[in-house]
Amino acid sequence: MPHRTLRSAALLAVAGLGLAACATGGGDSAGSSSTSAAGSSAATYTPKSGGAGGDVGVFTWWAAGSEKVGLDALVKLFKEKNPNDTFVNLAVAGGAGSNAKAKLASDLANGNPPDSFQGHAGAELSDYIAAGQIEPVNDVFNALGGESVFPKNLLELITVKGNIYSVPSNIHRANVVWANPKVLSKAGITSTPTSISAWIDDIKKVKASGVATPLSIGGTWTQVQLLENVLISDLGDAAYKGLFSGETPWDGDGVKQAVNDYKTLMTYTNNASDGDDWPGATDMVIGGKAAYNVMGDWAVAEFTAKNAKPDTDWTWFPTPGQEKVFDFLADSFTLPKGAKNADGSKDWLLLVGSADGQKAFNLAKGSIPARTDVPASDFPAYQQAAMSAFKSDAIVPSIAHGAAVSLAWNTDISTAVSKFHASRDANALVTDLAAAAKKNQQ
Amino acid sequence: MRNGVKTWLPGLLLVSPSIVLVGVFVYGLIGRNVYTSLNVTRNIVTDKIVNPGGYRNYTKLLGSDDYQHALWNLLVLTVVFLIGTMVMGLLWSVLLEKGARGEGFFRSVYLFPMAVSFIAGGVVWRWLLSPAQGEGQALGLNQLFIKLHLDGLQNQWWSSPSAFSMAAMAMPAIWQLSGYIMALFLAGFRGISDDQREAARIDGASEWKIYRHVLFPQLSPIALSALIILGHMSMKMFDLIYSIAGPNSYKAMVPATLMWTQMFASNDKVAAAVNATILLVIVAVVVVPYLIYTNRTEQEGR
Numbered sequence: 001m002p003h004r005t006l007r008s009a010a011l012l013a014v015a016g017l018g019l020a021a022c023a024t025g026g027g028d029s030a031g032s033s034s035t036s037a038a039g040s041s042a043a044t045y046t047p048k049s050g051g052a053g054g055d056v057g058v059f060t061w062w063a064a065g066s067e068k069v070g071l072d073a074l075v076k077l078f079k080e081k082n083p084n085d086t087f088v089n090l091a092v093a094g095g096a097g098s099n100a101k102a103k104l105a106s107d108l109a110n111g112n113p114p115d116s117f118q119g120h121a122g123a124e125l126s127d128y129i130a131a132g133q134i135e136p137v138n139d140v141f142n143a144l145g146g147e148s149v150f151p152k153n154l155l156e157l158i159t160v161k162g163n164i165y166s167v168p169s170n171i172h173r174a175n176v177v178w179a180n181p182k183v184l185s186k187a188g189i190t191s192t193p194t195s196i197s198a199w200i201d202d203i204k205k206v207k208a209s210g211v212a213t214p215l216s217i218g219g220t221w222t223q224v225q226l227l228e229n230v231l232i233s234d235l236g237d238a239a240y241k242g243l244f245s246g247e248t249p250w251d252g253d254g255v256k257q258a259v260n261d262y263k264t265l266m267t268y269t270n271n272a273s274d275g276d277d278w279p280g281a282t283d284m285v286i287g288g289k290a291a292y293n294v295m296g297d298w299a300v301a302e303f304t305a306k307n308a309k310p311d312t313d314w315t316w317f318p319t320p321g322q323e324k325v326f327d328f329l330a331d332s333f334t335l336p337k338g339a340k341n342a343d344g345s346k347d348w349l350l351l352v353g354s355a356d357g358q359k360a361f362n363l364a365k366g367s368i369p370a371r372t373d374v375p376a377s378d379f380p381a382y383q384q385a386a387m388s389a390f391k392s393d394a395i396v397p398s399i400a401h402g403a404a405v406s407l408a409w410n411t412d413i414s415t416a417v418s419k420f421h422a423s424r425d426a427n428a429l430v431t432d433l434a435a436a437a438k439k440n441q442q
Numbered sequence: 443m444r445n446g447v448k449t450w451l452p453g454l455l456l457v458s459p460s461i462v463l464v465g466v467f468v469y470g471l472i473g474r475n476v477y478t479s480l481n482v483t484r485n486i487v488t489d490k491i492v493n494p495g496g497y498r499n500y501t502k503l504l505g506s507d508d509y510q511h512a513l514w515n516l517l518v519l520t521v522v523f524l525i526g527t528m529v530m531g532l533l534w535s536v537l538l539e540k541g542a543r544g545e546g547f548f549r550s551v552y553l554f555p556m557a558v559s560f561i562a563g564g565v566v567w568r569w570l571l572s573p574a575q576g577e578g579q580a581l582g583l584n585q586l587f588i589k590l591h592l593d594g595l596q597n598q599w600w601s602s603p604s605a606f607s608m609a610a611m612a613m614p615a616i617w618q619l620s621g622y623i624m625a626l627f628l629a630g631f632r633g634i635s636d637d638q639r640e641a642a643r644i645d646g647a648s649e650w651k652i653y654r655h656v657l658f659p660q661l662s663p664i665a666l667s668a669l670i671i672l673g674h675m676s677m678k679m680f681d682l683i684y685s686i687a688g689p690n691s692y693k694a695m696v697p698a699t700l701m702w703t704q705m706f707a708s709n710d711k712v713a714a715a716v717n718a719t720i721l722l723v724i725v726a727v728v729v730v731p732y733l734i735y736t737n738r739t740e741q742e743g744r
Binding site: 102213219 | 709
């Protein structure tokens with residue numbers, strides 16, 4: 001599994017640099033160690049004031065909804081700070097970026113990269129690093145403040161062999177249940193469940209109160225995310241992480257139990273089509289057609305857009321059994337090899353990583369900043385709660401959003417989940433998941 | 443000798459650009475694709491052999507459950523699509539061929555769906571074929587059934603667990619191409635002179651018998667061409683299925699959509715090339731005998 005490699009590589013690099021720092025003298029050791037974790041290069045990039053000039057083509061899958069609002073906020077700030085640069089929006093629409101990734105793959109293969117592209121931090125980015133398609137951005141990272149402003153567990157994820165290849169723009173939480181409090185009180189549910197089985201009991205109560213589909217789902221990736229949530233709850237955070245390092249077997253009793261729970265949950269859902277996007281499922285909670293929806297915290301923006309008020313129209317809790325777990329994914333921006341305007345790319349990366357940029361973007365998108373020095377008080381209640389959870393909870397990577405597994409592995413898991421959606425054969429799902437792990441695991 | 447050069451050289455010069463272009467961009471790339479499909483590949487990160495190389499790449503893909511599932515889906519789709527389109531096209535052309543009132547209007551109405559791109563049509567059909575059921579939940583056709591108090595007709599369309607669910611995916615394709623087949627048949631009917639009908643009527647043939655024994659036999663070359671055109675379209679169909687079912691859909695998997703997944707999601711160029719070669723062979727099996735047949739009948743006709 002790449003994670004483990006990344007982590008050990010990062011540790012090695014840190015250790016090596018620490019030794020080097022000791023060898024050269026102790027006077028500057030505090031300063032050296034803070035830069036060393038951010039990469040082997042201690043160089044700091046100095047941008048031209050007003051921007052490097054020229055077109056800066058930025059590729060994202062933020063083409064609609066809150067994501068587009070967030071991108072627009074960033075672009076506005078970018079234009080203010082870099083009047084010499086011209087921002088070119090290369091966004092490609094499609095949920096979770098599946099369409100965009102295909103377009104990007106062909107652009108990169110044809111040697112026609114954008115100046116910067118969005119990628120999920122973690123295992124998914126390692127595909128590009130292994131293919132030599134993106135360049136280290138250590139100098140930009142140092143200019144931003146490095147380890148002193150970004151959380152350490154995130155740096156471990158994005159550091160490969162001592163180099164950092166992307167600037168994270170935001171953190172999302174993928175293990176949140178969104179609920180309609182009116183539907184819950186009508187069903188007589190007063191307390192929040194703390195295990196999957198207690199949650200299933202609540203779901204039965206909601207169904208008995210006359211809601212035909214207590215749990216709403218969308219297309220295939222939302223089902224993968226639901227399965228991932230059940231896996232974390234039933235296995236626990238340590239064993240869940242072991243699924244990707246090879247310590248936890250994919251055909252063991254834990255996974256079988258989780259798949260059976262997932263099967264039970266799926267009997268209380270709406271009929272979704274594989275190609276459906278997520279807002280439809282979230283809207284079912286707003287409209288009271290469903291009581292619960294498991295979705296990443298980008299759902300907050302959908303609630304806001306539909307004028308639903310927190311606490312009265314919607315409420316949230318971490319997926320039962322994960323009160324102290326943060327299932328995370330991060331978006332980040334890269335510097336592709338052969339970018340036509342590399343200095344313009346760095347202007348963009350510096351803005352994405354700046355405290356101002358992170359605040360503007362995350363306020364609009366409903367995510368939380370990857371930087372730790374952005375004051376929480378400016379954010380709405382949900383985001384404040386997520387920011388404090390991110391600091392204190394056990395952090396696990398998301399499958400559906402590329403933090404835990406490579407794109408190829410994710411594809412195999414998605415196909416297995418799509419197959420299960422029609423067949424409802426739990427044994428076949430366990431077999432397919434184990435086969436996918438065998439094929440893609442290191 | 444010089445005379446000989448004069449006769450063939452100008453002609454050759456005239457066609458040589460197209461020979462070169464077709465040679466490079468069609469046959470050259472087919473060759474390159476076949477070459478790629480035989481490669482050995484290894485995943486650098488996991489250090490596992492992904493494709494063993496040579497003919498084993500083919501046996502690996504053909505032997506996989508997913509690919510057999512995709513081929514089965516393709517068979518169901520093709521059969522339903524062919525029958526549906528031919529029946530609808532023939533029916534409409536029979537209704538219109540006698541010069542019914544407003545023929546021009548109806549001809550356009552039937553033909554218009556073909557002007558809509560598969561992608562645009564697919565977005566609408568994704569909604570029409572939504573599997574959601576029940577009051578307040580159903581969308582598209584299922585909602586229509588509820589409004590018409592035909593609740594029992596609701597179904598999950600292509601998402602249903604049935605092995606034949608791919609038949610539902612043929613509906614949008616039938617809707618798009620029936621008009622085209624109608625136009626083909628209509629042209630065929632117009633090509634048959636009225637004298638033949640008159641003669642048959644004088645001989646005392648009923649309308650049904652005129653169609654059965656006089657008109658339909660003369661349409662068989664057109665029907666064969668239509669079948670071949672539809673058959674190869676069905677095998678290559680990607681955009682419609684992708685826009686309805688999205689990426690990674692197991693239920694709607696056909697070789698063409700699987701190839702997209704192999705190429706862009708799994709980043710496995712070799713498996714995609716193997717898949718493309720198999721698709722080419724399947725289409726060739728259908729098209730090549732047809733080309734030989736038409737060549738032969740044309741030569742006989744001379």
